Amino acid sequence: MLLPNPAISPASSDNFQPDAAKQALRKQIRQQVRQARQQLNAEAQNQAAKALVQQAQLLPELQHAQHIALYMSNDGELDTAPLLLYLQQQGKTLYLPVLHPFTPGYLLFQRYNAQTPMHLNQFGIREPKPDVTAIMLPVQLDVIFMPLVAFDAQGQRLGMGGGFYDRTLSALPKTSQKPLLVGLAHQCQQVETVPTEPWDVPLPLVLTPEQLWDFR
Ligand SMILES: Nc1ncnc2c1ncn2[C@@H]1O[C@H](COP(=O)(O)OP(=O)(O)OP(=O)(O)O)[C@@H](O)[C@H]1O
Numbered sequence: 465m466l467l468p469n470p471a472i473s474p475a476s477s478d479n480f481q482p483d484a485a486k487q488a489l490r491k492q493i494r495q496q497v498r499q500a501r502q503q504l505n506a507e508a509q510n511q512a513a514k515a516l517v518q519q520a521q522l523l524p525e526l527q528h529a530q531h532i533a534l535y536m537s538n539d540g541e542l543d544t545a546p547l548l549l550y551l552q553q554q555g556k557t558l559y560l561p562v563l564h565p566f567t568p569g570y571l572l573f574q575r576y577n578a579q580t581p582m583h584l585n586q587f588g589i590r591e592p593k594p595d596v597t598a599i600m601l602p603v604q605l606d607v608i609f610m611p612l613v614a615f616d617a618q619g620q621r622l623g624m625g626g627g628f629y630d631r632t633l634s635a636l637p638k639t640s641q642k643p644l645l646v647g648l649a650h651q652c653q654q655v656e657t658v659p660t661e662p663w664d665v666p667l668p669l670v671l672t673p674e675q676l677w678d679f680r
């Protein structure tokens with residue numbers, strides 16, 4: 465691909481951003497937003513997690529969904545525990561991401577219930593112990609709730625920087641209704657614009673404790 469040479473681009477070509485500048489901006493947004501959410505106190509986190517369950521109940525696609533992937537929160541992320549409990553009570557079949565044991569950088573979605581043996585993965589996040597009989601392909605899932613660091617007004621998503629969700633979901637057809645990707649975030653994680661890369665998988669929906677953002 466031919467990129468414009470910054471030395472000869474007109475100063476007004478404002479959508480041109482050298483890659484290094486874009487990476488620096490992505491890094492800066494990650495730092496700022498992670499810091500903001502880490503500063504939420506336990507009471508605020510508690511309220512947010514409960515409010516999220518209320519918001520989730522307003523999502524019709526969730527009522528009709530059976531196979532739903534969630535994740536275990538860390539780093540000041542919105543606590544998914546009350547949502548997980550609610551979905552279990554609704555009789556949904558739940559899945560958690562596990563780091564792919566043979567293909568670095570990819571996730572597998574593994575069935576999870578209260579009896580599932582768990583361990584800490586290399587990032588210190590609780591995940592089910594590998595069990596090949598409990599793996600579900602992303603296309604077989606109805607809804608995938610996704611963590612994120614920042615989202616913008618177009619539903620663009622910035623994660624922690626590992627590219628795990630981007631890689632794992634890259635093979636999904638763009639127009640497919642299934643699985644429905646739903647980002648979960650505190651409202652303080654919304655930014656004006658996420659500088660995107662071609663591999664970033666956008667979010668049709670983002671659920672915050674305050675509202676449902678529909679970017680479809
Ligand atoms: N589909 C893909 N194939 C190969 N490499 C990829 C793919 N998607 C992302 N990557 C690589 O992963 C790295 C991190 O990507 P990115 O900064 O978008 O992570 P992220 O979206 O913050 O993370 P995550 O997806 O885990 O939430 C990039 O260097 C990129 O090259």
Ligand SMILES: [Mg+2]
Nearest residue numbers: 623630664665
């Ligand atoms: Mg990305």
